[in-house]
Amino acid sequence: MPSAPERSDRWIAGDATRRAVLGDGHVDAAAARTDAFDAGFQAFITEGAWGSVWSRPGLTRRERSLITIALLAALGHDEEVAMHVRATRNTGASAADVAEALMHVAVYAGVPAANRAFKIARQAYAEAEAQHEQDGGSDGREG
Known part of the structure; x- marks a missing residue:
């Protein structure tokens, strides 16, 4: 996961939406399992799926x-x-x-x-x- 200064607005929106849908426990567990190997992938999911698609109006x-x-x-x-x-x-x-x-x-x-x-x-x-x-x-x- 990106550090706080590196978190984009899309990441912040995505994290909030992901937590609202999946729950804090799920998101916290995913964050705890994140390492250097999949950190970029986790950021992509948070920004792309949750921050871009799930956070859209409509x-x-x-x-x-x-x-x-x-x-x-x-x-x-x-x-x-x-x-x-x-x-x-x-x-x-x-x-x-x-x-x-x-x-x-x-x-x-x-x-x-x-x-x-x-x-x-x-x-x-x-x-x-x-x-x-x-x-x-x-x-x-x-x-």
Whole structure:
């Protein structure tokens, strides 16, 4: 990650958006794993994906979330599908919304891709529910 003086406005916006969507825990863990080998890549993700695309006006985070899940599912990026399904708790996309997006995947990218993504989403929601119950029903947010 770039040091504070090297952080561009796009990096700052991207980091804020990434944290709002994926959560501080995810972003902090990614930052802790960053080393000289992938520091440039992490900066690129923060500035490019989060600071340029996710921070743009025009679509809501919910809409971007659904588009992202559908694209990742179509491309077979299973870990990223799970991560973005978990992030729907922060984007406002419901499980029903995700299921509808995955129906589009079935038509436009193939039934096997959608079938796999439904399985991944189902597991991500089950894990989130188990965590919610383990936390005593708290969603972990203040307020």
